[in-house]
């Protein structure tokens with residue numbers, strides 16, 4: 784898990800990309816405790832008012848009660864941006880809502896790391912890409928993400944493997960236009 788001056792669970796490569804490319808609509812698959820969400824939003828609102836920033840998060844949010852979901856919801860409410868959280872297996876939840884979601888500036892795929900889950904997350908994320916959307920696959924060095932990324936057709940997508948300092952190897956995928 785990465786860290787930077789923004790604190791634990793902050794990925795400097797995401798924060799730098801958000802700042803430089805003025806991202807305001809972000810999706811994260813694998814929200815965990817919402818710390819990375821909060822940091823990404825914090826960077827986005829340097830360029831936009833909080834009301835203009837949107838965050839969409841998918842996670843299991845652990846188990847039968849909504850305790851973890853409530854904690855993340857409370858953190859994000861404090862950011863005053865627009866946000867939606869989806870609880871459950873992204874293999875099911877993301878296809879259920881994908882047609883209702885807008886195109887994203889940035890998508891961070893960091894949920895389940897099995898090949899089947901990452902493949903499903905990528906297939907659905909593709910529907911939410913415009914010509915400038917950046918899709919980051921965390922832990923490219925894990926077999927699931929690696930197999931998915933390695934099979935992305937290079938004639939349609941640019942794929943860059945990045946080695947952030949003190950963080951996991953990550954793939955950055957953009958449409959070739």
Ligand SMILES: C[S@@+](CC[C@H](N)C(=O)[O-])C[C@H]1O[C@@H](n2cnc3c(N)ncnc32)[C@H](O)[C@@H]1O
Nearest residue numbers: 792813814815819842843871872873893894895
């Ligand atoms: C590595 S953590 C995410 C870390 C977070 N992105 C960050 O940067 O701090 C992975 C998260 O994915 C969630 N997860 C695992 N499998 C999932 C699945 N099939 N669908 C949705 N979320 C999943 C876990 O509950 C966990 O919170």
